[in-house]
Amino acid sequence: MIATATIPLLRELRRRLGAENVLGAPSELVVYECDGFTIEKNRPDAVVFPRSTEQVSEVVKLCARYGASIVPRGAGTSLAGGCLPVGGGVVVMLTRMKRILTIDLRNRMAVVEAGVPNLELSRALAGSGFHFAPDPSSQTASTIGGNVATNAGGPHTLKYGVTLNHVLGLEAVLADGSVLQIGPVPDPAGLDLLGVLVGSEGTLAIVTKVWVRLTPNPEDYRTLRAIFTSVDDATNAISDIIAAGILPAAMELMDQGIIAAVEEAYRFGFPLDAKAIAVIEVDGPAAGLDEQERRVETICRRWNAREVLRAADPRQRELLWKCRKMAVGAVGRLSPSYCIQDGVVPRTRLPHILRRIAEIGAKHRVRIVNVAHAGDGNVHPILLFDERDRDEVARVLEAGREVLAECIASGGSVTAEHGIGVEKLDFMSRLFAPADLKAMRRLREAFDPAGRLNPGKLLPSECGASAQT
């Protein structure tokens, strides 16, 4: 049923944006009731497809007049429910704002609309000698606006940093409909609003345009895969590589369970009996690569790596990265449903957290497979289940909670890159003291006093309770 109150809002939206840019019928709204996180669902009251910043601003002003909340959405690949229309409201799709406006190599910068898929920018840069460094595993689909909203990471975060390190400027629509431009030239006369907006999960403003930094392609790569006979050996080797002062471009871990899924999907030729594989890439001037490769290999061998192999050619490297990036989705082949977690611990705690994850899985009789941006201490345990088995679902939720609690206890955090969304609201008060949360709340109020931008996300409500399952 359409809430009666939204009918005039819908009419107004259609008048301003054109009927072809507004959805209001329940049968067309249903696909917007969730994103990559499906445990909670709620249907929005309307979905709009603005084509310009001015239209986004108009929508925001209209919503303000009608008291409707606003949920910005890109490709909808959030794994934390970042696009869930909590309590309905208007979903603002940025997918029709997908122009690459400028590529300016002299200033190592590109200007894109928020709806441009991450990989599309890199494709447009092919042959230029530059790339856009953030490479979340969702990069084929996820939008740059979405990457900004979640401060997305990815394997190459280890050396190149997260999205924030690659954003020079933003154009964003604030809660009152006004348009703010920050950058691309940094202005020291003021607070770092750019740093605050990146990663704010659409709760402070709707990002419509992004000035991104372009990174020169490294002269050369060495992409290694080290095959280990125990997870412990692999995590110890990774920890040692960091401690030895080597800075690989990426250092990833896949355990036996995930290797099986990936192998089925992409037939790379991974040994199925390996307990863990570390994918380690070093890059930079060719002059330094032999040395780095040798040091990495020595440490892996010291931790009993059975084999350390180098990707034979660019094609094999590409397939190797595809395997790693598609690993999570490939888990769909192992079980009907899964829940992917996103914990992070200080890097030396990596062996510890993976041991604990295994113990927690055993304790709750839940099968857990692991991928990890291991060099950053960022683990992605994936808990497998069948959503039709209610008892198993309960055990999975409990095991997931226990894994995150263990991350906190190890000095880490409950999310490194997926964001809090609705999924992890409950953990905020375990991670932060009331005064810390209050400081965050003040920040939110300064931007959006009425709390209409992506409500119900990122911060638990004041009394500490949240709308959780």
Place this chain on the structure above:
Amino acid sequence: MLPLSETVTPADRNELADRVRRAAEQGQPVYPLGGGTNLAYGAAPSEPGLGLSLAGLERLVDYPARDLTITVEAGMTLATLAEHLAAEGQQLPVDVPYPDRATVGGAVATGAGGPRQYRWGTLRDYVIGLSAVDGCGTLFSAGGRVVKNAAGYDLCRLLTGSLGSLAVIVQVTLMVKPRPQCSALAACPIPDWDTAEHLLAGLVRTQTLPSAIELLAGPAWRDAPSLGPLPAGAVAWLAVGFEGTDAEVRWMLARLRAEWGETGATVAATLLDRQADPLWKALTEFRQPGPERIADGSCAAEIRVLPGHVVETVRRVLKIDGIASILAHAGNGVVLAHIPAAAVAGLRSAFRASGGSLVVASAPAGTTRDVATVWGPPPGGWTVMQALKCRFDPKGILNRGRFLVADGCR
């Protein structure tokens, strides 16, 4: 330089919070004090208030070296921090002037970033956690001790570079890096400005990995440390810094020579490790010159433009003041100029129009230093910044009159 009615040195963060709370109750301005190396930055306050020294908070809290993170109290000097890190073969790759006196808290509050920001970024990119006391005297923390964290808002970013206007920083957790085996600076005299732009544009595509790309002009560099006098006919030095293993640095120096050779430019000086230190130091300190190093009535202006506009900017500055001393972190579009205070307003409007900005980074005592002169017209998002000020420091006691003002808070 600050109108201090009294100065206290709390022994720990709780005492410090108490002190701020009491000041808030009385509406007394509070001026946090670090090493006092950058007091010439920001507007000069007029209201007398409480000097809050961080000298009592200088402990090393935690240094899990193998995690490449370190947690220290805000009053620790950068030199002490560097010593701790060096013992483990690590470093914080952010250049801060006068490290013997400058404190970690002060560097974070001013958002430090020097020549090496081209490769390594600024301090903003290294603060992963902090604790601070807001304008009500409430202690809060942000971030954590992991290098990647997406939980909640990034208050570390909010406070880094906030010039103590929202909260007093009491503790900081930093991400650190392995210390490079070797560093070098290669310099080339520039015959004219078109060549400068040509070489700078070429460096965008270099196969080397420069840590710094610096353009040096004017009397301050007439006898640049270790470089000697600028050859006759040249307008500036272009210096490129490298860090890495011995093999990498050697290769990058050779590669740069080859790349420049194709354009006819020659490397006149190559400074390795220790030899380069005095020049690195001069490049770092230029933004905050001591009074002995700046002409009477001059100030240090920090101009920000797109990297492609650096040369044009330098020329514009020289047109207004032919004997200005200039240092550009050219790869980042930062142009620092020692110019007469009277020239600030004119230059500022010129750069504003093209999306650039100008702030007075350092002005000697005696010059006018009100908010408008130092910062210029309000930047984008000013209303949000004011709203933030009202929420973190509703009485407006923190660094009153220096940066953000709490006028009109509800």
Place this chain on the structure above:
Amino acid sequence: MSDLKNPGEGIDFGLFLDCVHCGLCTSACPTYTELGDENDGPRGRVYLMRQVAEGRLGLDARIRKHLDLCLDCRACETACPSGVHYGRLIEPFRLAVEEAEHQRSVVKRYDWFRQLVLFRLFPYANRIRLAMTPVRWLQRLGIYGWMERLGLFKLVPGRLGHMVTLVGPLVDQGPKLPKFLPAKGRRRARVAFFVGCVAEAMFRHTHWATLRVLQENGCDVLIPEGQGCCGAIHFHAGSSDGARKLADANVAAFDLAEIDAVIVNHGGCGAMLKEYGLHWHDDLQPARRRFAEKVKDINEFLDQLGLVPPSGRIEATATYHDACHLGHAQKVREAPRRLLAQIPGLALRELPETEICCGSAGTYNLNQPAMAQRLMRRKLENILKTGAQIVLASNAGCLLQIGREVRQRRAPLVVLHPMDLLDMSYRDAKPAIASTPARR
């Protein structure tokens, strides 16, 4: 047969559960890429179908519109890490929808266009050829060319007009195909050739080229009688029974015992033949499955057999477009590229967005001309970016669709099947390429 309440209720529910809702498919979907609405993307469509199948949502005109807009190009299957068999969801779902609507008599079962053109005309090569007679006469009289340029075919009503413009210029199609052609040189394999309907009517010259290439590669080729249309047009338009009858006729026509493979040279037909074993659950299913297992795309077959390298030089730049039903449905991508790379002198350039549908998609260009046109324009832009003089595709629909756009835009491009070009190289013939390459 259905007494099921909701369309799609009979679909194996496990196929829906394969979708983990990650959304990585969206950017691979041509209609989502164009429209940005998740209702027009694979994840959204799977979600809609599941809602309808579960009875949570009634099938309304809006949902139909989004599902009808699907090209069934299956690019999403390539993108999906979780292994969702999208084709096995949308195809039975469409059949179920047709059936349900037929039973409820809510709408006419099929409109005149479907009834007449799709079902009565298309499956039969001779009828297609007959139907094309007026057009061919216009061509012989030299009128077609200027009618096309003046856009006069727009005066022909609706989808019929679109069809008319698809018909390419006259080419010598060669004589009727024989029943048998012997291998040249040492015999390496014995195969049977699948002829099809549209392909036979409009691309008999490509059939001849394919047969000659097979001979050059040491293959005895049988062309069994009694075979006909593969049934894909019926199946995708919602007529399961019609498709099954055609399938069974084909299964009966080929004597699998005496051949190494059933060779098919158009991706759309090949994908259908390879899936015969999946669609109908009855006594004949095992026979259909055995047949399907023997089906090989010509590119795939020659690549596996090992191509006898052709020697005729073709000094030209070419680009290869991946037909959806060859690339996405059959996963044959590298084989045609490897074959073409062996033509001396030929420079092969990668086509940007090669994995995105050209808009032909079986009869899609007839039913959804607006979207088909958008996609075609996008495709041609990409082709022109490569600077190629020849564009190659291994599917009749793509060849027709790209061919029309090339003619209408007067792009300096020759549109060919890979077998056409290979055959030329064996015969030392040259394609009629423009002297100036297309703009880069």
